Amino acid sequence: MFRRVACAGLCALLVVVCDSDWAADQGSSQATATAAAPAVTPAAMPAYGLKPGKPYKGETVKIMAVNTPQFVALQMRTQQFTDVTGINVKWLFVPFKPLQEKVTSVGVAANGNVDIVNYLDQWGASYAHWLLPLDPLVKRDNFDLSDFPAPFLQSITHGGKLYGMPMRSNVQMFLYRKDVFDALNIKPPSTWQDVINAGPKIRAAYPDMAPLACYYGADGNRQNLFAWADFVRGAGGAILDAKGYPAWTSAKAMKATQEYVALYTKHNLCGPGATSNVEQDARISFQQGHAAMLPIWQWSYSAVTNPKDSTLKPAQVGFAPMPAYKAGDAPTTVVNTMPMSISMYSKHQNASWEFLKWLANPELDKRNAIEREVNGYSVRNNVVNRWSSMQDSQVNAANSNVPAAEVKALKGHAQPMPEVVYWPEVADLASVAINQAVTGADVDAVMTDAASQAHRVVERELR
Known part of the structure; x- marks a missing residue:
């Protein structure tokens, strides 16, 4: 199947991601969640279904994501998540062109050195054998998916199972x-x-x-x-x-x-x-x-x-x-979407799920499309993932009503490219x-x- 084909083409180029790779990666740029962030107390942060009591305090979640201003701005906010949960987060940003090779290498390595991967949805069916289905976690935590447009969810559903959160839709x-x-x-x-x-x-x-x-x-x-x-x-x-x-x-x-x-x-x-x-x-x-x-x-x-x-x-x-x-x-x-998905080889699956819940929360989805500076980082981003964000007056005012136009397109004949392995x-x-x-x-x-x-x-x- 595809895994055999992919390995044949990539084993020679395999990049096993380990801690040293997070410090220096050719053609990539690293940013960690330890960047300065506004002081936010746990009491000031909405729950978003996060587990109380910091049960995963001290764990570190590592993310491989495409290098885009949207995600850099999210990285700059991640200290807020750490303050609330005690979970540390490290990001590895990869340019789009080598992203497929890099993400494929995570699945081939099967060593758990990367917990969350970000990729183009059209590659997702070939990754499903090593990604964690989220349906049990969604059900366990009563996580509401109804605010995400069906075409976005369709793009990351394979064999009737949801394999990620739509994060760059x-x-x-x-x-x-x-x-x-x-x-x-x-x-x-x-x-x-x-x-x-x-x-x-x-x-x-x-x-x-x-x-x-x-x-x-x-x-x-x-x-x-x-x-x-x-x-x-x-x-x-x-x-x-x-x-x-x-x-x-x-x-x-x-x-x-x-x-x-x-x-x-x-x-x-x-x-x-x-x-x-x-x-x-x-x-x-x-x-x-x-x-x-x-x-x-x-x-x-x-x-x-x-x-x-x-x-x-x-x-x-x-x-x-x-x-x-x-x-x-x-x-x-x-x-198309570029979801965030959890590797089944991750040793921090529950901590990773906590981060995905926070990352996908509706307030953050809106803020990241409205605020033009995050901790001194200038950002212009109009990507949102939720119906509520696309119809929000502040989001549309900040983005020339482009999100409202998305609503019209999504309610027409909108669908992803074929999602097969x-x-x-x-x-x-x-x-x-x-x-x-x-x-x-x-x-x-x-x-x-x-x-x-x-x-x-x-x-x-x-x-």
Whole structure:
């Protein structure tokens, strides 16, 4: 199964995380929960279902997480948790690109040196054999999950069991240059045809600006599949069928794939480098004023309006739900989460669960999206995980009502990418095929070939 395949590719690169790795990790940055924090007495902290009496006092929980301002801000608050529980917390921050390898190595090592891991939901099914199901703990402590949108929970549920807490939950959003659209009297696009129609007008008026920031690159992170999934699902097709086999060669799905590729090959909407660009490249192009539209996750609004990183001011950037496949349809939206999950090899499972309960509490979810400075650390974060946070007036006031727009998207056709153990391997095949298509290969041929290879992968895994 996938564990065998993953080990074959990674055993040579295995990084066994031990205490020394927390002090220095190549390509990573460390931060521990001992950073200065405002004095908070236990009596001042709400309970959030934490066990009284500090039963796990003195234990240390170690977390491996993606390096993002949202989590750095949470780390800067963690001393408050230690004050209440007596549990120490150490964070290891890893850049996204090597994250899958690093988290996989935790499961392969099976030594308990990392207690909590953070990862992209699409990898989760392949990790489930070494992650701790949370359902017994949720039931034992009567932890209420009803405030989390169902698509977020769906993304971390495998075989009917919940394997994590949604901690970095994202919904696709369509960003556009509001000043450009206003100048050209163009309405925000509600369909992909609207996007196509806007292209020639933008090119004529702004020759140095691409209408759309595209990212068709296949770098192993499969980012070129998200908008593709919107096209396929919006057209009434499917990526995998009910049995888990590739379904993207159906007539509807194939037509949608051709139209996704045609944004570049036929309609000339994309800027330079589109065939090799990944998500970050497209976002930087947009925030530097080189593109007028950008399909991306909602968290990017903070980045593209941050004066430290962007040439754009908030008044220049509009946002809307992802365009619908055709007029009259609701947008089809991919969601993803980067959950926090407990390793079954952890020697501090109960202490780790206490930390997850605190980390996921509704007050902290809101505060981390409102407060722009935490212990001297400047942060811009609009990622929230709960319905209550997305509808909170203060959260929306601090984040230009982006969270409220998430609610609309989540109540439409919102779902994660396929959550099956072999998805990373199958997704790589689809990702490479799409990249080949935009660089001149026959769309039907490369997608059919990828589906044939993916079929063999599924056959192997389902034996």
